[in-house]
Amino acid sequence: QVQLVESGGGVVQPGGSLRLSCAASGFTFSSYWMYWVRQAPGKGLEWVSGINSGGGPTYTNSVKGRFTVSSDNAKNMLYLQMNSLKSGDTAVYYCAKGLRPPTPNGDCILCFDASTKGQGTQVTVSS
Numbered sequence: 001q002v003q004l005v006e007s008g009g010g011v012v013q014p015g016g017s018l019r020l021s022c023a024a025s026g027f028t029f030s031s032y033w034m035y036w037v038r039q040a041p042g043k044g045l046e047w048v049s050g051i052n053s054g055g056g057p058t059y060t061n062s063v064k065g066r067f068t069v070s071s072d073n074a075k076n077m078l079y080l081q082m083n084s085l086k087s088g089d090t091a092v093y094y095c096a097k098g099l100r101p102p103t104p105n106g107d108c109i110l111c112f113d114a115s116t117k118g119q120g121t122q123v124t125v126s127s
Contacts, residue, residue, distance in 0.1 A: 002026045002116045004095050009121030016085050020121060022078040022095030030073040033098030035112040036080045038091035039120075046091075047108035049080060050098065058106040062088070085125045092120040 008020040020036070033052040037045050049069040051057040057069045068081040078095050094117035102108055 002097055004097070004116060004118035006093060006095055006118045006121040009093060009123045011124045011126065012085055013127050014086060014125055016125070017081070017083045018085065018123060020080040020082065020093055020123075022080075022118070024076045024078065024095070024097075027097065029071075029076040033101050033111065034071060034078045035096050035098055035108065036069060036078070036093060037096050037112060037114075037117065038089075038093045038123075040088075040091040043091075045094075045114060047111065048093070050102055050108065050111065051078070052098070052101065055101060058102045058108075060108070082123070085123075087125050090123060090125050092122050094118060094120045 003025045005023045012018055030053050033050050035050040036048040038048050039045050049059045051069045051071050066084045070079045096112040097116040099113050100111050
Protein backbone atom coordinates (compact mmCIF):
# COMPACT_ATOMS: atom_id res chain seq x y z
CA GLN A 1 0.00 0.00 0.00
CA VAL A 2 0.99 3.64 -0.36
CA GLN A 3 3.37 4.78 2.33
CA LEU A 4 4.79 8.29 2.63
CA VAL A 5 7.23 9.28 5.38
CA GLU A 6 8.13 12.92 5.87
CA SER A 7 11.17 14.24 7.72
CA GLY A 8 13.37 17.28 8.12
CA GLY A 9 11.18 19.68 10.04
CA GLY A 10 12.30 21.73 13.01
CA VAL A 11 12.37 25.13 14.66
CA VAL A 12 13.97 27.95 12.70
CA GLN A 13 14.15 31.72 12.99
CA PRO A 14 12.45 33.95 10.43
CA GLY A 15 14.62 34.15 7.34
CA GLY A 16 16.06 30.71 7.94
CA SER A 17 15.99 27.58 5.81
CA LEU A 18 14.94 23.96 6.09
CA ARG A 19 14.92 21.02 3.70
CA LEU A 20 12.09 18.53 3.97
CA SER A 21 12.24 14.99 2.63
CA CYS A 22 9.52 12.47 1.79
CA ALA A 23 10.24 8.78 1.26
CA ALA A 24 7.63 7.05 -0.90
CA SER A 25 6.83 3.38 -1.33
CA GLY A 26 4.02 1.10 -2.45
CA PHE A 27 3.35 2.69 -5.83
CA THR A 28 5.14 3.71 -9.03
CA PHE A 29 6.49 7.03 -7.77
CA SER A 30 7.61 8.35 -11.16
CA SER A 31 4.13 7.94 -12.66
CA TYR A 32 2.36 10.35 -10.34
CA TRP A 33 2.30 14.02 -9.55
CA MET A 34 3.52 14.42 -5.98
CA TYR A 35 2.54 17.30 -3.76
CA TRP A 36 3.62 19.00 -0.60
CA VAL A 37 0.74 20.20 1.52
CA ARG A 38 0.65 21.84 4.95
CA GLN A 39 -1.72 22.38 7.82
CA ALA A 40 -1.32 25.36 10.10
CA PRO A 41 -2.81 25.31 13.61
CA GLY A 42 -6.59 25.57 13.44
CA LYS A 43 -6.67 25.57 9.62
CA GLY A 44 -7.32 23.08 6.86
CA LEU A 45 -4.90 21.45 4.48
CA GLU A 46 -3.24 23.88 2.08
CA TRP A 47 -1.50 22.91 -1.12
CA VAL A 48 2.11 24.16 -1.26
CA SER A 49 3.89 22.67 -4.26
CA GLY A 50 3.79 19.90 -6.82
CA ILE A 51 6.11 18.11 -9.21
CA ASN A 52 6.06 15.36 -11.77
CA SER A 53 8.76 13.89 -13.98
CA GLY A 54 6.80 15.04 -17.02
CA GLY A 55 5.88 18.53 -15.78
CA GLY A 56 6.05 21.11 -13.05
CA PRO A 57 7.19 22.26 -10.65
CA THR A 58 4.34 24.40 -9.45
CA TYR A 59 3.86 26.47 -6.30
CA THR A 60 1.16 28.25 -4.42
CA ASN A 61 1.63 32.02 -4.64
CA SER A 62 2.69 32.51 -1.03
CA VAL A 63 5.83 30.38 -1.42
CA LYS A 64 6.92 31.26 -4.96
CA GLY A 65 10.53 32.38 -5.06
CA ARG A 66 11.22 30.96 -1.59
CA PHE A 67 10.50 27.23 -1.84
CA THR A 68 11.92 24.74 -4.34
CA VAL A 69 10.47 21.28 -4.88
CA SER A 70 12.49 18.44 -6.37
CA SER A 71 12.35 14.69 -6.68
CA ASP A 72 14.66 11.73 -7.19
CA ASN A 73 12.76 9.02 -9.05
CA ALA A 74 15.61 6.52 -8.62
CA LYS A 75 15.27 6.82 -4.85
CA ASN A 76 11.50 7.46 -4.70
CA MET A 77 12.19 10.66 -2.79
CA LEU A 78 10.48 14.04 -2.78
CA TYR A 79 12.12 17.15 -1.34
CA LEU A 80 11.15 20.68 -0.42
CA GLN A 81 13.86 23.29 0.06
CA MET A 82 12.39 26.16 2.06
CA ASN A 83 14.28 29.45 2.22
CA SER A 84 13.41 32.86 3.67
CA LEU A 85 10.97 31.24 6.04
CA LYS A 86 8.26 33.36 7.61
CA SER A 87 6.09 32.87 10.68
CA GLY A 88 3.18 32.20 8.35
CA ASP A 89 4.97 29.08 7.11
CA THR A 90 4.56 27.45 10.53
CA ALA A 91 2.60 24.24 9.96
CA VAL A 92 2.77 20.48 9.79
CA TYR A 93 4.04 19.61 6.33
CA TYR A 94 2.94 16.48 4.51
CA CYS A 95 3.64 14.92 1.15
CA ALA A 96 0.72 13.40 -0.73
CA LYS A 97 0.22 11.31 -3.85
CA GLY A 98 -1.43 13.19 -6.67
CA LEU A 99 -4.90 12.54 -8.03
CA ARG A 100 -4.51 14.84 -11.04
CA PRO A 101 -2.11 17.41 -12.46
CA PRO A 102 -2.32 21.08 -11.55
CA THR A 103 -4.56 23.26 -13.69
CA PRO A 104 -3.01 24.85 -16.79
CA ASN A 105 -2.28 27.99 -14.75
CA GLY A 106 -0.49 25.93 -12.10
CA ASP A 107 -3.19 25.81 -9.45
CA CYS A 108 -4.26 22.77 -7.43
CA ILE A 109 -7.94 21.84 -7.62
CA LEU A 110 -8.55 18.60 -5.73
CA CYS A 111 -5.12 17.59 -7.00
CA PHE A 112 -3.89 15.40 -4.14
CA ASP A 113 -5.16 12.40 -2.22
CA ALA A 114 -5.19 13.51 1.39
CA SER A 115 -5.68 9.93 2.57
CA THR A 116 -2.15 9.10 1.41
CA LYS A 117 -0.29 11.71 3.43
CA GLY A 118 2.14 10.51 6.05
CA GLN A 119 2.53 11.48 9.68
CA GLY A 120 3.91 14.86 8.71
CA THR A 121 6.85 16.91 9.92
CA GLN A 122 6.46 20.03 12.06
CA VAL A 123 7.96 23.29 10.84
CA THR A 124 7.99 26.13 13.35
CA VAL A 125 9.26 29.56 12.36
CA SER A 126 9.77 31.69 15.42
CA SER A 127 12.21 34.18 16.84
